Amino acid sequence: MIRGLDEILGRDNGMRGQIVGFTLAGILEGVVFALMIPILKAVVRGDYGAAIPWVVSAALVAAACGAVRWIAENRAYRIGIERFAGGIMHRLGEHLVQIPLGWFSKANRGAFTRLVTEGTAILMSIPGMIVAQLVTVTVTPATVAIAVLFVDWRLSFAMVVFVPLGIRAYRNVQRAVVPEYEAIGKSESELASRVVEYAQAQQVLRSAGKSDEGWNRLDEALVSNRDAHLQEIGSVDKYLLRFMIVVQVAFLAVLALAALLVTTGSIDTASVIVVLVLAVRFVEPMQMLAGFGEGISLARVSLGSVREMIDVPVLAEPEVPKEPTSYDIRFDSVSFGYGPDRVIRSVSLEFPESSVTALVGPSGSGKTTLVRLISRFWDVDEGTVSIGGVDVRDIGTRALMSRISTVSQQVYLFDGTIVENVRLARPDATESEVRRAVVDSRLGEVIDRLPSGEETRVGEGGSLLSGGERQRVSIARAFLKDTPIVLLDEATSALDGENEVAITEAIHRLARGRTVVVIAHRLSTIQGADHIVFLEGGTVEEVGSHQDLIAHGGKYSDLWAERSGAEGWRIDRAREP
Numbered sequence: 001m002i003r004g005l006d007e008i009l010g011r012d013n014g015m016r017g018q019i020v021g022f023t024l025a026g027i028l029e030g031v032v033f034a035l036m037i038p039i040l041k042a043v044v045r046g047d048y049g050a051a052i053p054w055v056v057s058a059a060l061v062a063a064a065c066g067a068v069r070w071i072a073e074n075r076a077y078r079i080g081i082e083r084f085a086g087g088i089m090h091r092l093g094e095h096l097v098q099i100p101l102g103w104f105s106k107a108n109r110g111a112f113t114r115l116v117t118e119g120t121a122i123l124m125s126i127p128g129m130i131v132a133q134l135v136t137v138t139v140t141p142a143t144v145a146i147a148v149l150f151v152d153w154r155l156s157f158a159m160v161v162f163v164p165l166g167i168r169a170y171r172n173v174q175r176a177v178v179p180e181y182e183a184i185g186k187s188e189s190e191l192a193s194r195v196v197e198y199a200q201a202q203q204v205l206r207s208a209g210k211s212d213e214g215w216n217r218l219d220e221a222l223v224s225n226r227d228a229h230l231q232e233i234g235s236v237d238k239y240l241l242r243f244m245i246v247v248q249v250a251f252l253a254v255l256a257l258a259a260l261l262v263t264t265g266s267i268d269t270a271s272v273i274v275v276l277v278l279a280v281r282f283v284e285p286m287q288m289l290a291g292f293g294e295g296i297s298l299a300r301v302s303l304g305s306v307r308e309m310i311d312v313p314v315l316a317e318p319e320v321p322k323e324p325t326s327y328d329i330r331f332d333s334v335s336f337g338y339g340p341d342r343v344i345r346s347v348s349l350e351f352p353e354s355s356v357t358a359l360v361g362p363s364g365s366g367k368t369t370l371v372r373l374i375s376r377f378w379d380v381d382e383g384t385v386s387i388g389g390v391d392v393r394d395i396g397t398r399a400l401m402s403r404i405s406t407v408s409q410q411v412y413l414f415d416g417t418i419v420e421n422v423r424l425a426r427p428d429a430t431e432s433e434v435r436r437a438v439v440d441s442r443l444g445e446v447i448d449r450l451p452s453g454e455e456t457r458v459g460e461g462g463s464l465l466s467g468g469e470r471q472r473v474s475i476a477r478a479f480l481k482d483t484p485i486v487l488l489d490e491a492t493s494a495l496d497g498e499n500e501v502a503i504t505e506a507i508h509r510l511a512r513g514r515t516v517v518v519i520a521h522r523l524s525t526i527q528g529a530d531h532i533v534f535l536e537g538g539t540v541e542e543v544g545s546h547q548d549l550i551a552h553g554g555k556y557s558d559l560w561a562e563r564s565g566a567e568g569w570r571i572d573r574a575r576e577p
């Protein structure tokens with residue numbers, strides 16, 4: 001655990017100081033017990049006067065022990081908050097902003113949420129509770145065993161001889177418990193995601209009359225979480241039992257040996273009483289170890305999760321970033337897969353500067369992946385994606401992000417006002433720039449309709465706005481950011497007539513003079529694009545203008561016929577309104 005902490009926080013993490021402090025307290029506690037020897041011996045002899053100096057010494061050492069423990073506990077509280085919870089989260093935060101955006105899948109977000117909520121409390125308890133417990137269960141019995149050595153070496157030996165067995169039995173408990181806690185952790189992350197999903201999907205589920213189906217998914221997660229807990233109890237209990245048996249056998253062995261020594265006259269009764277009192281203090285902390293073990297294992301699992309996240313490779317940053325001077329986007333023989341299977345295969349494409357390219361193709365053909373490779377959600381496995389002739393990996397993440405706006409309906413809105421949400425795209429923008437973006441995106445019309453106008457809060461995740469209204473906020477952000485490249489994921493869900501007109505008009509205005517790549521679902525957008533790329537199975541099947549591709553009579557033409565027939569679309573717009 002210490003090595004793990006050193007790796008995450010560096011050697012100067014305060015743990016060593018804590019160990020020294022609690023060890024000192026443990027030794028002093030042991031000395032108090034050792035002082036019981038002359039006290040008890042004097043009391044058994046009936047010589048109370050002889051006991052007094054020892055009682056005073058024991059009281060002084062006990063006071064010193066209390067003071068050292070108090071200092072160590074206070075320090076533990078401070079470093080628990082600042083260095084452990086704060087330091088580890090800070091380190092994680094620094095790391096997470098450098099890893100590919102693609103890492104933030106639902107499962108990883110669940111694991112991260114769990115680590116920040118539950119894990120923080122566990123990590124905070126490491127320098128206090130966990131170190132104190134570890135020291136208590138090692139130092140106190142060791143000092144007791146040394147003290148008994150002064151009474152009778154054979155009894156001390158009987159205590160110590162069981163220690164290796166106890167350590168072995170305890171290691172088995174730990175070995176069994178860690179994977180079980182990891183499994184519980186995974187099932188709890190899954191459960192957390194399912195609970196959120198269930199709450200968010202209520203409207204869809206109810207309107208589709210599928211509330212049971214939604215509950216079933218949550219129920220499955222609950223059942224597997226319960227199973228994980230039962231499995232943990234089942235597989236750990238037998239090791240815990242063995243550990244407890246070793247501890248009890250050690251105690252009984254000391255008792256039996258003491259009885260034997262007394263009956264053979266090798267030791268006096270006073271010494272036996274002393275040893276038995278001390279033997280209880282020897283065994284007690286070890287018994288407590290079984291209970292402490294849970295905290296120690298949980299801390300190990302939490303540290304393991306931190307380690308796992310810190311080990312996610314960061315996006316490589318160029319030593320000397322290059323600046324693109326033009327904004328055409330090229331894919332040269334690009335291949336990419338989320339796992340071993342490629343979902344983009346040898347794609348070579350050009351998205352000319354200041355033009356609109358529509359990506360179309362069946363679901364799962366790779367449209368979203370292709371667009372995300374432009375903004376380095378992930379790095380390609382083979383080939384290059386370049387902007388203005390510069391490989392995106394040579395531009396540097398911050399510079400790359402400053403040149404790209406992403407517009408989508410799945411935009412996340414914070415629970416502030418609409419204007420605050422727009423400003424997020426460029427916090428240093430002036431009032432008039434924000435207003436201009438609001439007008440250009442036709443978001444002003446939405447604000448005018450809201451009960452408190454500009455002051456209306458949008459709710460968590462923008463829940464008080466419709467999908468079309470959220471999309472307008474996303475467009476306003478793009479206007480404010482004013483980037484040369486716009487990546488647009490058109491909503492698949494139907495928009496009402498008013499939103500459709502307003503959004504189409506705003507997007508056309510946004511597209512002027514920029515390089516736009518749009519994952520197009522609306523036939524009007526597809527037809528109005530300068531270029532159309534038809535993807536299937538991660539490869540480019542057809543490229544051309546709408547007229548060329550219709551004339552070609554290939555897959556695009558079939559898709560067009562199918563969709564325009566099915567949806568009864570009237571194609572009546574050109575790019576400019």
Ligand SMILES: Nc1ncnc2c1ncn2[C@@H]1O[C@H](COP(=O)(O)OP(=O)(O)OP(=O)(O)O)[C@@H](O)[C@H]1O
Nearest residue numbers: 105338339343361362363364365366367368369370
């Ligand atoms: N994060 C991910 N992890 C693993 N596989 C993924 C991930 N995202 C997408 N895929 C897979 O990659 C392939 C391409 O998906 P992609 O989302 O790019 O297609 P798409 O054409 O945008 O589909 P749609 O139109 O349905 O959104 C699919 O087989 C999909 O299952």
